[in-house]
Amino acid sequence: MASPMLTIDRSSVGCDPIELYGRLRLAPRVDEWSEGKSTEAKIHRIHPYPAKFPAFLVAAAFDYAKAEGLDVSKVADVFCGCGTVGYEAAVRNFDFWGCDINPVATMIARVKGLRLDPDCFGRHVDTVIDRFPEMSITPAISEDAVRRLAPWYSENQFNDLARLANAIKLEGATDDFQMALECAFSAIVKPTSFWKSRSTKPARDPERTPPLVLHAFQRQCKLMSEAWSQVKTRCEGNSKVIQGNITVVNGPPQPVDMIVTSPPYVTSYEYADLHQLSALWLGFADDHRIMRAGIIGTGHRRTNLGRSLRDMNRVASRVVFSLFEKNKALAEAVATYFLDMQIVAKRCHDFMRPGGIAVFVIGNTKLHGVAIDNANHLVESLLNVEFQKIRVVKRSIMNKANTPFRSADGKLSGSPNAMHVYGDEYILMAHR
Incomplete structure (x- = not known):
């Protein structure tokens, strides 16, 4: 150089x-x-x-x-x-x-290293969305976690995120696809909340109108499918995170x-x-x-x-x-x-x-x-x-x-x- x-x-x-x-x-x-x-x-x-x-x-x-x-x-x-x-x-x-x-960072890093078939990922997403309406609004997390999460969401948004999380758990996908679905879910939990946009510190904006949970999840999964369609399908190197x-x-x-x-x-x-x-x-x-x-x-x-x-x-x-x-x-x-x-x-x-x-x-x-x-x-x-x-x-x-x-x-x-x-x-x- x-x-x-x-x-x-x-x-x-x-x-x-x-x-x-x-x-x-x-x-x-x-x-x-x-x-x-x-x-x-x-x-x-x-x-x-x-x-x-x-x-x-x-x-x-x-x-x-x-x-x-x-x-x-x-x-x-x-x-x-x-x-x-x-x-x-x-x-x-x-x-x-x-x-x-x-742990959130390492999850993202591992997903970024995957080479998933976009069509197969899309089928898992469709199954999750189909199951969404019938899922419980009780999330499979501790009461302490629920208590800390609830103030960041409207009641409807919280319930829909719980439904979506439960639908992803029920999907029973292989480890790689399951992790990818959880990453997609993780990517929308802040945009669908009252978290102040572009804030570098935790800050609540009660006047904010977040997108609907299911719409945000579908858009996020579409982005991920498009990303995998662009990446090199086979890499010779080994990766460990x-x-x-x-x-x-x-x-x-x-x-x-x-x-x-x-x-x-x-x-x-x-x-x-x-x-x-x-x-x-x-x-x-x-x-x-x-x-x-x-x-x-x-x-x-x-x-x-x-x-x-x-x-x-x-x-x-x-x-x-x-x-x-x-x-x-x-x-x-x-x-x-x-x-x-x-x-x-x-x-x-x-x-x-x-x-x-x-x-x-x-x-x-x-x-x-x-x-x-x-x-x-x-x-x-x-x-x-x-x-x-x-x-x-x-x-x-x-x-x-x-x-x-x-x-x-x-x-x-x-x-x-x-x-x-x-x-x-x-x-x-x-x-x-």
Whole structure:
């Protein structure tokens, strides 16, 4: 790849702190990492997902590896989310291993990796729709889950979703088709609710008029059928997606050639909260709050600063100390994120073969006026676990819907009158 890049190697370990903190400002902004040139496959739209990883970035990462002379056959994504990297690896016949702590995300990723016959899927959908009118309005989930779900729906919408869920369970399809039907159901539980449109936090809009459940389900299944009609029917690579926390999960069975991933932003997206409707309806949890445990980037996990200070690298320590003066609880949450990401760097190094390349897409933000230097912290973490060199470019993300700004209380906002926090992301290409 002929693009200009900033190169940081291990000679910067132990460098002067002033140089350390300012090094990424020299990274160039590169067009091919900012915008795709082709239309994204429809399969990537089969389920809503916050901060979804653009498919063209995966292609750019593979192009970079090829230009570097890396022969790729095994790829991993340690924050696989809804499975974009997995799908893009599969169409190139690469083996893929992915993990994510979120059960809703891993379900979507697995479905995205299926190669279902559209006509056969359509017949299962028709059977579900035919059974729908006669089904019970009592959902097969716990009373706690029902109590948490009910406020998000009108009585009629809730009853129809219960009927639909029961019809899908009764269908008795094979595992792959059953999972696909559940994914279609999951994709409509938020649009058919009073959840405020395009909200990055749980927010109810009682004035909203959601679509009818059955109509939404039919449209969703049509989209999925169209997506499968476009995908490559046979892939030679093996794909495995597991639910688990990257800091403790068993890694790939064999070393991988490449990791392509996008770590979460610290305290920005509370994935357990944003996916609560799907998690509750599908029985993944009776209380979505238990899913927060172990999530990297959540504001609900906090570390004791006195005990953790010795483990944080220099970038983390500077950020956390600056934030501590503004908000102690937030400083503790950010410290937890940084410590987790240092473990992630080590695990990625362990997962890869010598000569492999890990590509990270990561952005910075601001909290209470303090720059949260996620990208520079990750660079330092990667060097500390003996990645040999890191190349860095910037990409513009100003077209990212509803996320470039924060209001005064720290909440994400689409208003240009709020504080601008998401103008750029960094692409870090770490060579093992």
